[in-house]
Amino acid sequence: MTLERPIVITGFMGCGKSKVARALARRLNVPVIDLDDVITAKHGRTPAQLITEDGEPAFRSIESNTLRELLKTVPSGVIALGGGAWIEEPNREMIDQYGCVSVWLDAPFEVCWGRIKISDEDRPLGRTREQALKLYERRKPIYQLAAIHIQRRADEELEDIISRIIKTISAADVRR
Numbered sequence: 668m669t670l671e672r673p674i675v676i677t678g679f680m681g682c683g684k685s686k687v688a689r690a691l692a693r694r695l696n697v698p699v700i701d702l703d704d705v706i707t708a709k710h711g712r713t714p715a716q717l718i719t720e721d722g723e724p725a726f727r728s729i730e731s732n733t734l735r736e737l738l739k740t741v742p743s744g745v746i747a748l749g750g751g752a753w754i755e756e757p758n759r760e761m762i763d764q765y766g767c768v769s770v771w772l773d774a775p776f777e778v779c780w781g782r783i784k785i786s787d788e789d790r791p792l793g794r795t796r797e798q799a800l801k802l803y804e805r806r807k808p809i810y811q812l813a814a815i816h817i818q819r820r821a822d823e824e825l826e827d828i829i830s831r832i833i834k835t836i837s838a839a840d841v842r843r
């Protein structure tokens with residue numbers, strides 16, 4: 668598959684967006700960009716620090732502006748979003764406007780929570796199981812709006828997920 672427009676990977680915290688985005692970009696031989704990393708490099712603070720110190724609305728505004736700049740300047744490649752970026756309607760509109768293919772990496776809550784729990788990364792919006800589960804349920808119908816839905820299967824090799832994503836995108840004919 669030749670990639671002519673950006674692929675945007677979305678999904679809940681801990682679903683494996685960054686890892687899948689890196690592997691997908693490697694396979695397609697295109698650049699990979701992690702929105703959270705771009706925010707951290709630009710602001711000298713991680714999304715978690717921004718949320719904790721300045722509040723979620725301030726972070727969302729930074730996230731949105733960074734995404735816009737990114738979409739303006741990056742003609743193709745794979746972009747891994749933070750788990751909340753797709754939830755904001757203006758971001759979804761932007762993603763659509765720039766002709767990106769959106770992919771929802773759908774992992775069961777217990778898989779996501781299992782990873783969140785043991786991760787070194789602070790996730791202020793998912794510090795307790797209860798808080799994370801509420802957010803997961805609230806967000807699920809919005810992730811569903813992505814063009815491509817990839818359900819993570821138990822024990823599926825990373826390279827097999829990548830093949831499935833590429834096949835699904837090709838079959839859906841969402842390429843230009």
Ligand code: S3P
Nearest residue numbers: 679680681714715749750751790
């Ligand atoms: C968030 C997810 C995080 C990060 C921030 C907010 C969210 O990214 O952007 O803590 O709202 O779901 P990951 O999905 O990579 O954990």
